[in-house]
Amino acid sequence: MAGKKSPNGARSDPAVTTEARRAPMREFSRSLPMSLLRAREAVMRQFRPSLRNHGLTEQQWRILRALTAVDTIEVTELARVAFLLGPSLSRILRDLEARDLIERRTAKADLRRGEVSISSKGLKLIEAVAPTSEAIYAEITSRYGARKLAELQDMLAELERGLAEMEVAGEADAEADE
Amino acid sequence: MAGKKSPNGARSDPAVTTEARRAPMREFSRSLPMSLLRAREAVMRQFRPSLRNHGLTEQQWRILRALTAVDTIEVTELARVAFLLGPSLSRILRDLEARDLIERRTAKADLRRGEVSISSKGLKLIEAVAPTSEAIYAEITSRYGARKLAELQDMLAELERGLAEMEVAGEADAEADE
């Protein structure tokens, strides 16, 4: 992974035949979306093995994690908190319920709404995973620096805010593009 | 989409029945993975409609975009640059080839390797999408501030570096967890 071996050892650069040409544009790997994607992937790579050992995917973990903070929550609100789209959440809840990690009932006042809560089994699972997760998070924090980490998150939050404003402003343009 | 309407308008907080309780942990929505995920999603939300109008997904765009910078590139190297896993790339290349947006051949020196390049049709498509993309990127940059954006990307890159080191150090722990 670190050193790239050249099996045939003949050409100096086996992969990229030609240097940059044509459209210059922004250098691709340094675009903001790629930077964010790589950073997030680097972070999640730390957590995934531990989650996997407990039979959880990242999204399932997010849901259970969000459920520990409340007694009961409605599906739509859970989607917002766990940052999942409705269809994904729907599928995952079906699975988590089948594994008895969560419980569901429909709201008395509004039969459309589903109320979700974590089960005691789910809670136990969380408690089993949390220590490792916290340890990893602590290691990341200490390596990167707590202060710097907080600053990074502030900057990310501000980016979010600014982009949310853009969406409102740029709603008409998209239609003109169709 | 913007304002959340409460249809029944009766209860003060229809979704979350109870305030926080049980395990405190880090507040979920402020975790680093969630911050990165939301930020990236906010960014991509700006680009997706334009890509969609041209019949491209984000990943397909990444691939074509990476191909414009080179004459020819091997599949593995392309996966690294476009930050896609092999299986995803394999499927997408199959599709892009069927749409005549790319061209493939096998390397003479090593029949295992595939060499990929963008077709003239693919190049035209890129050129059709690029202006809108660049405009959006420019708008983001100007809103957030070019200086600040560069700083953010530096911080993300440093985070990546630090995490890459962690992976090497923490390889033994994972096995003990199995």
Next chain:
DNA sequence: GCGGACAACTTAACATGTTAAACAAATTTC
């Protein structure tokens, strides 16, 4: 109090993420 609009999910369909396994070609070992 009924029909239309809306709201809260859920399903469906297709694309990608993720891990494991299959495969063929190249390299290494003995």
Next chain:
DNA sequence: GAAATTTGTTTAACATGTTAAGTTGTCCGC
């Protein structure tokens, strides 16, 4: 130089992302 190993790529299988459509329950105006 044939067997064992490794490498580059694809296939398989299952989970999620994403958009559209379907279902059922509420609300609202008349």
